[in-house]
Amino acid sequence: MRLGRGSRLDIFAEMADAATATPTDGSAAAALAFLTEMSPDLRGAAILDGDAAVLAASGDDPEAWGEAARTLLAAADAADPEPAEQVHVGSESGEVFALRHEGLVAVAVTERFALASLMLFDMRQALRDLAIARRGEGGGDA
Amino acid sequence: MPPKPHRVLLDRVSGYADEAAAYMRRRKIARRPFARLYYANGRAADQDIDSKEGIALFAAADRLVEVAGNFRRRRT
Numbered sequence: 066m067r068l069g070r071g072s073r074l075d076i077f078a079e080m081a082d083a084a085t086a087t088p089t090d091g092s093a094a095a096a097l098a099f100l101t102e103m104s105p106d107l108r109g110a111a112i113l114d115g116d117a118a119v120l121a122a123s124g125d126d127p128e129a130w131g132e133a134a135r136t137l138l139a140a141a142d143a144a145d146p147e148p149a150e151q152v153h154v155g156s157e158s159g160e161v162f163a164l165r166h167e168g169l170v171a172v173a174v175t176e177r178f179a180l181a182s183l184m185l186f187d188m189r190q191a192l193r194d195l196a197i198a199r200r201g202e203g204g205g206d207a
Numbered sequence: 208m209p210p211k212p213h214r215v216l217l218d219r220v221s222g223y224a225d226e227a228a229a230y231m232r233r234r235k236i237a238r239r240p241f242a243r244l245y246y247a248n249g250r251a252a253d254q255d256i257d258s259k260e261g262i263a264l265f266a267a268a269d270r271l272v273e274v275a276g277n278f279r280r281r282r283t
Binding site: 134 | 237238240242244245246247248252254260265266267268269271273275276
């Protein structure tokens with residue numbers, strides 16, 4: 066799968082990384098590799114499309130990521146009539162971030178006390194680049 | 208007139224004790240679990256940990272941490 070020239074994702078498109086062990090979408094896998102590379106506190110992450118289907122996920126069980134992410138988003142949306150754009154949950158065991166941007170969803174798990182603003186910035190950047198790449202391919206729904 | 212030497216020592220020890228107590232208070236606040244939702248209009252809402260929504264959010268987040276934890280163990 067080719068990505069547009071000048072895209073930040075180009076750098077990571079061919080990168081062999083354990084974080085993208087289960088790519089289901091080439092440009093999404095590249096976006097996930099970008100996120101993994103940029104965020105040292107990251108334990109794992111997943112990228113979903115607008116229908117909450119997993120496009121790429123850390124590890125070899127994308128469906129586990131998808132199910133857990135959908136549950137988190139459903140719980141967030143149940144709290145208010147307006148859909149949540151960002152979710153940030155911190156507990157003793159780690160921190161969880163979810164971000165909706167341009168019809169895509171990124172979910173990330175980090176170490177405790179990760180810098181939330183930087184994490185969300187990186188997630189937004191990854192989703193923005195992915196949305197551009199998908200629009201360039203003409204097959205994305207973003 | 209300079210203070211007596213034992214008073215200097217006592218002041219210093221109590222200063223260190225105050226610093227340690229403040230550190231522990233800050234640590235306790237920082238380690239408290241939280242769930243925050245942010246909306247498109249810039250609004251943010253903290254969810255009470257004991258509320259129905261908070262419980263659901265923490266359960267979902269714990270499941271994600273579990274999934275990511277398995278992945279991290281495989282990476283290392």
